[in-house]
Amino acid sequence: MTMNELAAWLKDQQDVAVIGHVSPDGDAVGTVLAVKRMLEKLGKRAWGVLPDPLPRRYAFLPGAGEICLPENLPCRPQCALAVDVSDLCRLGSARDLFEAALHQGVLDHHGTNAGFGQVWHVEGDRASTGEMVLELAGELGVEVDRDMARCVFVALCTDTGNFNYKNTDGRAFLAAAACVQAGADVEELTRRAFRERSEAAIRLLGEALSHMGGEDGIYYTYVDDEMLRKTGATLEDGSRIVNYMNEISGARVGLYFEQHGEDTKISWRSAGRVNVAAIAGCFGGGGHDAAAGARVRLPMREAISQVLQKTRECLKGSEDKC
Numbered sequence: 506m507t508m509n510e511l512a513a514w515l516k517d518q519q520d521v522a523v524i525g526h527v528s529p530d531g532d533a534v535g536t537v538l539a540v541k542r543m544l545e546k547l548g549k550r551a552w553g554v555l556p557d558p559l560p561r562r563y564a565f566l567p568g569a570g571e572i573c574l575p576e577n578l579p580c581r582p583q584c585a586l587a588v589d590v591s592d593l594c595r596l597g598s599a600r601d602l603f604e605a606a607l608h609q610g611v612l613d614h615h616g617t618n619a620g621f622g623q624v625w626h627v628e629g630d631r632a633s634t635g636e637m638v639l640e641l642a643g644e645l646g647v648e649v650d651r652d653m654a655r656c657v658f659v660a661l662c663t664d665t666g667n668f669n670y671k672n673t674d675g676r677a678f679l680a681a682a683a684c685v686q687a688g689a690d691v692e693e694l695t696r697r698a699f700r701e702r703s704e705a706a707i708r709l710l711g712e713a714l715s716h717m718g719g720e721d722g723i724y725y726t727y728v729d730d731e732m733l734r735k736t737g738a739t740l741e742d743g744s745r746i747v748n749y750m751n752e753i754s755g756a757r758v759g760l761y762f763e764q765h766g767e768d769t770k771i772s773w774r775s776a777g778r779v780n781v782a783a784i785a786g787c788f789g790g791g792g793h794d795a796a797a798g799a800r801v802r803l804p805m806r807e808a809i810s811q812v813l814q815k816t817r818e819c820l821k822g823s824e825d826k827c
């Protein structure tokens with residue numbers, strides 16, 4: 506359905522759980538918060554729900570303290586709206602909540618989103634869900650206040666790589682301008698959400714960089730339990746290390762591996778032409794052309810070896826096509 510129809514559908518709802526995706530990023534958190542606030546302004550009851558704990562770096566955003574895990578919701582809202590969620594699996598532990606809702610809607614920008622729930626508005630060519638949420642506000646007739654603008658600005662920054670990625674088009678900048686005009690404080694928001702790190706996080710970065718490997722345009726590094734113990738850092742502190750692998754001259758794909766008990770979590774970043782979502786898909790994951798992830802039930806060493814091999818094969822394949 507169109508944005509206008511989704512807005513009309515939302516206006517008919519009374520109580521809404523606004524749900525983001527597993528491993529929530531700034532686009533998920535920012536849009537959950539902004540949409541929740543919009544619905545409240547319309548006199549509805551709304552809850553912000555994330556299937557995984559809120560990353561600390563977004564805890565300063567207005568309303569973040571009220572976000573809850575599905576199991577902590579005080580009631581079962583009749584309506585569930587998934588934002589920035591590309592498919593049912595990405596709802597993780599919030600999937601039951603979504604599926605049990607009488608009314609189920611989706612607002613998203615992932616090209617791979619084929620639609621789920623009962624109603625959806627998906628625009629695969631939009632850089633972020635944040636951008637779409639500004640339009641939703643317009644359709645709902647809600648004025649974007651400073652708190653919403655701050656949340657949406659962080660959403661825009663996250664999915665455009667602070668307006669660096671290829672998806673950064675004129676619409677992304679127009680959305681950013683609207684946020685700034687509505688009071689988004691660029692320096693403070695970007696510092697707190699993206700630049701500030703704990704000392705332990707910087708030490709962890711040092712550990713990871715000293716263990717990097719790679720050749721032929723594929724660079725990788727990893728974080729294991731031993732590094733976390735040594736530095737006192739948490740896995741969350743490693744979330745941006747992958748970008749360094751992608752900044753190496755000549756890099757085509759940057760990779761980052763994390764140990765999660767028996768699982769290994771993998772992050773891909775593409776420096777340009779390579780569609781890493783397709784590679785992540787081979788391991789049951791997904792994402793965008795330039796940034797993707799997957800989680801596999803393999804020890805890290807084995808995961809690194811399999812993923813490097815597959816990534817090499819895919820690069821070879823994409824060269825053949827060029």
Ligand SMILES: [Mn+2]
Binds near residue numbers: 589614633664
């Ligand atoms: Mn997004």
